[in-house]
Amino acid sequence: MPFVPTPLQNNVVIQNNTTGVVDYLKYEGSTLVSSVAQDYGIGADWKVVADNTSTLVIQNDKTGFVDFLGIGASGALMSSAMSTTALPRLFGYSSDTGEFGSQLADGEIDMLKFDTTTGALTGSSLVAGSAGLPTAVGISTWNLNTPAWAGISSPGLNADVIDTQTASGQLDVIGLGGNFIGGLNVQTSFLAAGGVGSPAIGDVNSDSASTGYNYQNGAGNPQGLEATTMTAGGQIDLLYWDVGTPDTANAGVLYASNMLTGSYAGWSVVEGGAIESGHVFPVS
Numbered sequence: 001m002p003f004v005p006t007p008l009q010n011n012v013v014i015q016n017n018t019t020g021v022v023d024y025l026k027y028e029g030s031t032l033v034s035s036v037a038q039d040y041g042i043g044a045d046w047k048v049v050a051d052n053t054s055t056l057v058i059q060n061d062k063t064g065f066v067d068f069l070g071i072g073a074s075g076a077l078m079s080s081a082m083s084t085t086a087l088p089r090l091f092g093y094s095s096d097t098g099e100f101g102s103q104l105a106d107g108e109i110d111m112l113k114f115d116t117t118t119g120a121l122t123g124s125s126l127v128a129g130s131a132g133l134p135t136a137v138g139i140s141t142w143n144l145n146t147p148a149w150a151g152i153s154s155p156g157l158n159a160d161v162i163d164t165q166t167a168s169g170q171l172d173v174i175g176l177g178g179n180f181i182g183g184l185n186v187q188t189s190f191l192a193a194g195g196v197g198s199p200a201i202g203d204v205n206s207d208s209a210s211t212g213y214n215y216q217n218g219a220g221n222p223q224g225l226e227a228t229t230m231t232a233g234g235q236i237d238l239l240y241w242d243v244g245t246p247d248t249a250n251a252g253v254l255y256a257s258n259m260l261t262g263s264y265a266g267w268s269v270v271e272g273g274a275i276e277s278g279h280v281f282p283v284s
Contacts, residue, residue, distance in 0.1 A: 006256050007207045007215060011281055012228055012236055013272030014264055015048050022048060022056075022272065024075050025236075026281040030260050036280050038075045042067075048270035049090040050100055052211045053278050055116050057100070059090050066090060068116040075280045081119035087112070092139035092204075092271065095211045096158035099125075099180065107133040109162065109174075111184060127156075127176060129186040134164040134172050138204035138271060140225055141212045142245070148214060149173045149190060149225075150244025150251045156184045160212070163225070166191075169198035171227070171241055171252075192241055194254030199229035199237060206273025209283050214243055222247045224255070228273075234265035 010027040020042040026034040042058055046067065050057040056069040064086035070079035088110060092101040099111045109130040113123035141160040142148045148161045156176030164172045170192055177187035205212050206228050214223040227239045238258040244251025277283045 006224070006238075006240055006258060007226075007283075009207060009281070009283055010238060010258065010260065011207050011273055011276045011283065012260070013048070013203065013206065013270050013276050014230075014236075014267040015270045016267050018044055018266065020044055020046055022075070022270070023267070024272070024276045024280040026276075027260055030258055032260070032262055034281065036075055038077070040069060040077050047268075048272055050093050051272045051275045052093045052095070052116075053274050056272055056275050057090060057093075059087070064088070066114075066119070068114065068119055071275050071279055073279055075275065079117075081117055083114070083119040083121060085121045087121070091136045092162065093211050093274075094139050094157050094160045095141045095213070096144050096160050097180065099157070101136055101139055101162060103133075103136045106131050109133065109136060111157075111180060113180070123180065125180045125184050127184045127186060128178075130174075133174065133186075134166040135200075136162055136164050137201040137227070138163045139212055140204050140214060140243075141210075142214050142223065147245070148243065149175070150248045152188045152190060154187065155179075156187065163201070163204050163227075165198075165201050168196050170195045171198075171201075171225075190252060192252035192254065194241070194252070195239065198227075198239060199231050201227040201229050201239075202269025203228040203271045203273050206271075207277055207283055208274065209277055211274040214245075220246065222250070228269050230264065230267075230269045234263045234267065236260040236262070236264065236269065
């Protein structure tokens with residue numbers, strides 16, 4: 001198969017399961033070279049669930065309330081705006097629509113819009129046909145109206161796709177049809193053949209300078225999707241899938257794994273890569 005990218009700088013965000021402390025880790029290859037820990041005073045009940053280029057989103061796993069944390073240089077807390085609505089578990093941010101994903105207990109996806117400066121929920125669009133979907137773990141993108149995964153046009157998210165993970169560990173990519181106002185629906189899915197037995201995915205495309213962007217080493221070269229996972233023993237494993245652009249025959253091939261040094265038992269990988277890559281350890 002053609003060459004597909006694995007970045008030299010690997011940014012990973014983890015959260016302590018007991019204290020809530022967030023640690024921004026910078027690796028070169030598989031070696032840890034720097035770390036910045038931030039205690040936002042959120043404790044054990046608040047979990048990091050999503051981010052965009054300026055906001056870290058935390059959610060209380062008991063009440064469902066969401067807090068939008070404005071983050072500045074070195075991961076410093078600049079502001080906080082809490083929602084007044086209990087919501088299903090949030091995941092991912094669609095860069096091309098400005099929407100956050102949420103998933104109900106039955107697997108249904110509900111795309112949400114917020115005023116992140118006030119925490120107010122401003123819109124909701126339940127995705128028809130999404131009941132029973134696997135666990136949603138993120139949203140990946142390429143460019144506006146340019147498919148993030150080969151063969152999945154996903155007009156409902158302006159070509160962004162929802163990344164889910166089956167109970168067996170496989171990546172299942174979901175494209176949406178319709179639109180936020182008129183109604184969204186599941187249009188297409190792609191179950192990647194590789195990845196059975198993979199650990200739970202905590203973040204996707206965490207080294208992107210923008211939220212959720214696939215990797216590409218130069219225009220015209222194949223793109224890859226990176227998933228940050230953690231083994232049961234607390235070791236971080238980066239997994240890479242070929243998204244099939246432009247090499248459609250290789251879509252869904254699990255082409256690389258990078259097991260990082262260190263053990264982080266008692267921590268979890270969380271979705272904060274865009275914050276780290278923009279404010280803590282920038283990538284170009």
